[in-house]
Amino acid sequence: MLASVFSLVSAALFVNLDAVDVAFTEAAVGAGISTILMLGTVAITARREAPSTRPRALPLTVVFLTGLALVYGTLDMPRFGDPAAPAQVHVAPKYIEDTAREIGIPNIVTAVLASYRGFDTLGEVTVIFTAGIGVLLLLAATIRDPQGAGVRAMHHHLVLRVVTKVLIGPILLFALYVQFHGDYGPGGGFQAGIIFAAAFIIYALVFGLETARRAVPGRIVRLLLAAGVLLYGGVGVVSFVFGRNYLNYSVLGPDMITGQHIGILLIEFGVGMTVAAVMVSTFYAFAGQHAPIRDEEW
Amino acid sequence: MTAVLIDAVSWAFIATGSALVVTGALGLVRMPDFYTRMHPAGVTDTLGADLVLVGMMCQAGLSLVTVKLFLIGAFLFFTSPTSTHAIANAAHVAGLKPGFAEVPKRRPRGTEPGEGER
Numbered sequence: 001m002l003a004s005v006f007s008l009v010s011a012a013l014f015v016n017l018d019a020v021d022v023a024f025t026e027a028a029v030g031a032g033i034s035t036i037l038m039l040g041t042v043a044i045t046a047r048r049e050a051p052s053t054r055p056r057a058l059p060l061t062v063v064f065l066t067g068l069a070l071v072y073g074t075l076d077m078p079r080f081g082d083p084a085a086p087a088q089v090h091v092a093p094k095y096i097e098d099t100a101r102e103i104g105i106p107n108i109v110t111a112v113l114a115s116y117r118g119f120d121t122l123g124e125v126t127v128i129f130t131a132g133i134g135v136l137l138l139l140a141a142t143i144r145d146p147q148g149a150g151v152r153a154m155h156h157h158l159v160l161r162v163v164t165k166v167l168i169g170p171i172l173l174f175a176l177y178v179q180f181h182g183d184y185g186p187g188g189g190f191q192a193g194i195i196f197a198a199a200f201i202i203y204a205l206v207f208g209l210e211t212a213r214r215a216v217p218g219r220i221v222r223l224l225l226a227a228g229v230l231l232y233g234g235v236g237v238v239s240f241v242f243g244r245n246y247l248n249y250s251v252l253g254p255d256m257i258t259g260q261h262i263g264i265l266l267i268e269f270g271v272g273m274t275v276a277a278v279m280v281s282t283f284y285a286f287a288g289q290h291a292p293i294r295d296e297e298w
Numbered sequence: 299m300t301a302v303l304i305d306a307v308s309w310a311f312i313a314t315g316s317a318l319v320v321t322g323a324l325g326l327v328r329m330p331d332f333y334t335r336m337h338p339a340g341v342t343d344t345l346g347a348d349l350v351l352v353g354m355m356c357q358a359g360l361s362l363v364t365v366k367l368f369l370i371g372a373f374l375f376f377t378s379p380t381s382t383h384a385i386a387n388a389a390h391v392a393g394l395k396p397g398f399a400e401v402p403k404r405r406p407r408g409t410e411p412g413e414g415e416r
Contacts, residue, residue: 157387163380170373 004035020186021109024178028194033279036201040286104257105183105264113188114264118247122232125271129229132278136222139285157206164206171199179272180265189268193275200280209287221281228274232267308356315349322346331397336386343378347371 007030014023078085099111113121175195182188204212235247242251249263250256318341325338351371358364 157384159380159383160387163376167373167376 001035003038004031007031007034021107021188021191024186024191025194028191028198032198033194033201037282037286040283044286044289102256103260103264105261107183107185107187109186110182110188110264110268114267115249115260118236118249118267121267121271122236122247125229125232125274128278129225129274132225132274132281135282135285139289160206164202168199168203171195171202175199175272175276179268182268183261183264189271190275192268193272193277194279196272196276197279197283200276201283204283204287209284213284216280218281218284221277221284224273225277225281228270228272228277231270231273235263235266235270304356304359308353311349311353311356313353315346315351315353318342318349319346332389332394333386333396336382340379340382343382344375347374347378 007026011023011027011031014020014026078087082088095112095116096108099105099108103111103115105111175192178187178195179189179192182192200212200216203215235249235252237246239246239248239251244251247263250259252262252266253259322338322342325341326335329335329338348371351367351374355364355367355371358367
């Protein structure tokens with residue numbers, strides 16, 4: 001609970017610092033999905049940590065020394081907010097000035113993330129993909145097979161069922177809006193994927209995991225998991241085919257700006273697919289650990 | 299003149315909404331029992347947030363921002379009471395009794411009130 005409150009407060013902090021994209025992602029991931037997964041973890045394990053038997057002096061020393069080394073490494077960096085720092089003098093003005101000319105979208109954050117620093121975003125998406133695979137590898141051995149059909153969960157909870165039914169459509173629409181509006185305002189693939197996954201998770205929470213698994217089977221989710229990263233990497237390979245370097249979107253369209261737009265749309269879509277699939281499959285893995293609570297036990 | 303009027307109206311909404319939020323926070327701290335605490339929490343989420351949003355809509359005038367604010371307000375209007383209901387329901391199902399009262403036993407489905415185990 002404290003973790004989700006912390007995420008919410010830091011999202012507000014990011015808004016205060018004018019980093020709205022980051023705030024959006026932090027609010028969605030931290031205050032939303034992380035809380036669900038943390039609750040799922042606590043439900044599977046226990047509420048209190050087992051007391052550790054090994055002495056804690058050595059790990060503490062290692063951590064402390066590593067922290068000292070990191071702090072020492074940052075002593076060389078320019079002061080926080082220093083207007084003469086290389087980031088403010090060279091990098092930021094180049095992005096701010098060149099975005100309108102070379103990429104042509106209003107949201108400079110998306111331009112930097114998707115085009116100027118496309119390699120880093122490819123790394124991010126691969127990290128998310130790897131994390132999802134890691135969770136699935138750890139938990140898949142104990143996922144029970146879906147048993148039986150038509151387990152009506154939450155029959156008594158009429159309010160939740162009705163409101164969820166009403167809300168899932170708008171949530172999915174909003175996810176699509178955020179996905180494709182990343183060029184013009186805060187948004188983009190990461191946030192949209194999270195919101196997309198949230199719709200499926202609330203469906204699974206209210207209507208039962210089995211119903212959700214029949215609506216979106218596990219193998220389709222795993223397929224999407226890989227397809228997103230494949231799409232992203234594939235766009236880079238297409239740039240190879242056209243004779244330019246990896247992830248150079250300029251060649252994807254008749255002129256540079258159109259090519260950039262197409263490239264950004266495609267890779268953001270790949271990011272959204274992978275993020276949504278990772279969240280849904282992780283939730284399936286966590287929630288599938290329990291036998292479903294039968295309706296009479298509510 | 300209308301600008302002053304719109305400003306005054308939006309001030310009134312935002313001030314009322316903020317007062318409700320503060321009252322909700324106060325109630326959350328001071329109420330004796332879980333169920334009585336859910337009430338101010340729900341008020342903060344629903345009415346406080348919605349009134350502040352209406353105040354902001356007055357400030358924004360007739361524009362796309364107003365439509366977006368209205369959509370947010372409608373969303374909060376539906377989901378905040380639902381979440382309050384969900385929390386209270388979960389507590390009830392988990393067996394938390396209200397502070398000073400007896401919870402009526404859940405009767406099996408298909409029986410009249412008064413039937414069941416005697």
